[in-house]
Amino acid sequence: MPQDEFIEQRAAQRGRNLLLQELRESCERARLGGFFYPVAALLAFLAAGLWQWRWHALAVVGGLLALAIARCLIGPSAAPDVDEARRKLRRLWAVVLGSTALWGAFSAWTFAALPEPAPLVALLFSGAFGMALAHTMCMRTTPAVVAILCVMVPSQVVLWQGASQWVAIMWGVYMLYMLMVLRRSHREYRTRLELEEDLRHQRDLFERQSQVDGLTGLANRREFGAALARAVDGAAPARAVSLLIIDVDHFKRINDSLGHRAGDACLVALAQRLREHFREPGDLPVRLGGEEFGVVIRAARAQASQRAEAFRKALAGQPVQALDREVAVTVSIGCGQFDPARHEDADAFYGDVDAALYRAKIAGRNRTEHA
Numbered sequence: 001m002p003q004d005e006f007i008e009q010r011a012a013q014r015g016r017n018l019l020l021q022e023l024r025e026s027c028e029r030a031r032l033g034g035f036f037y038p039v040a041a042l043l044a045f046l047a048a049g050l051w052q053w054r055w056h057a058l059a060v061v062g063g064l065l066a067l068a069i070a071r072c073l074i075g076p077s078a079a080p081d082v083d084e085a086r087r088k089l090r091r092l093w094a095v096v097l098g099s100t101a102l103w104g105a106f107s108a109w110t111f112a113a114l115p116e117p118a119p120l121v122a123l124l125f126s127g128a129f130g131m132a133l134a135h136t137m138c139m140r141t142t143p144a145v146v147a148i149l150c151v152m153v154p155s156q157v158v159l160w161q162g163a164s165q166w167v168a169i170m171w172g173v174y175m176l177y178m179l180m181v182l183r184r185s186h187r188e189y190r191t192r193l194e195l196e197e198d199l200r201h202q203r204d205l206f207e208r209q210s211q212v213d214g215l216t217g218l219a220n221r222r223e224f225g226a227a228l229a230r231a232v233d234g235a236a237p238a239r240a241v242s243l244l245i246i247d248v249d250h251f252k253r254i255n256d257s258l259g260h261r262a263g264d265a266c267l268v269a270l271a272q273r274l275r276e277h278f279r280e281p282g283d284l285p286v287r288l289g290g291e292e293f294g295v296v297i298r299a300a301r302a303q304a305s306q307r308a309e310a311f312r313k314a315l316a317g318q319p320v321q322a323l324d325r326e327v328a329v330t331v332s333i334g335c336g337q338f339d340p341a342r343h344e345d346a347d348a349f350y351g352d353v354d355a356a357l358y359r360a361k362i363a364g365r366n367r368t369e370h371a
């Protein structure tokens, strides 16, 4: 795949990658926080006298525990698509909002029903949960704001209606502060998320640049060297390894007569022809450098030679499109099969096939010679 196409494709994946990363982090953070809710409710009931309130405790703590477990059950799958990721995010936020709504109702109820210090315990936990939401669940602002309001507003109403209006005012200011913290945390979160995605993009680009030829999009010589070494390492008689080295004939003339840009276009068109012709499983067409290409083929020499000749003839019979004109191009090909008895390693094999290519040039070009 040519470089521009790769960059375009990678850019198109950006939104998906950001969403998947957000899903991963949301699941992780929601999972961590979920279990504090039943623990806090249990503490409030303990403060009120657990035995006396055991049935209420069972209902509230049990409900919060079930929601905490539900958070754990929503996890990012290995490679979800965008729609699945959105669905999971929606489900996760619904469960988080369920926990916060249940907690908010419970903390307000403690003022009406439970003796001191249970309401105080619940109130203090409400503040802690609100602040925790502002800091950790800042991936999305709208549901996070609703979650904070769910936790904070019921206590606020109860405080306002009770004797502690000053505490209610303080509570309101505290809530405002949380919303401001949420806004800042959200901005920082998005910046980090995008920065990490940019870094991943750069890493992929560098990795690709180290493996792929920038002009033609074929694998480069470095990748070819590694692939050939791997192939001959495990070469068994049943899985023969053959190599073609393909060199454009008189390419300098094309450059000199049509210009370097047309020469480049010729190489790109030739790479495309190679890609189209050598597409069987195990085929690896590469650009070795300049006007020299190679193809690793997982087949014996007779078959590789046949395919090399088919390619050579097809190319000679149909000019390539270079910018606004058609250019007649021929190639000389060296062809050989790896033979562990003759070739010590991949380099020796390559040298043998290269010598065959040299003979093809000497013999008049536009032909295939065998190692």
Ligand SMILES: Nc1nc2c(ncn2[C@@H]2O[C@H](COP(=O)(O)OP(=O)(O)OP(=O)(O)O)[C@@H](O)[C@H]2O)c(=O)[nH]1
Binding pocket: 215, 247, 248, 249, 250, 251, 252, 253, 255, 259, 260, 261, 262, 263, 264, 267, 289, 290, 291, 361, 365
């Ligand atoms: N346009 C273009 N030209 C290149 C590129 N890389 C190498 N070349 C040119 O390829 C030509 C290779 O010339 P030579 O090595 O003499 O080979 P040739 O003219 O193909 O002749 P034979 O191989 O002997 O048939 C030189 O003119 C190089 O400048 C490239 O990326 N783009």
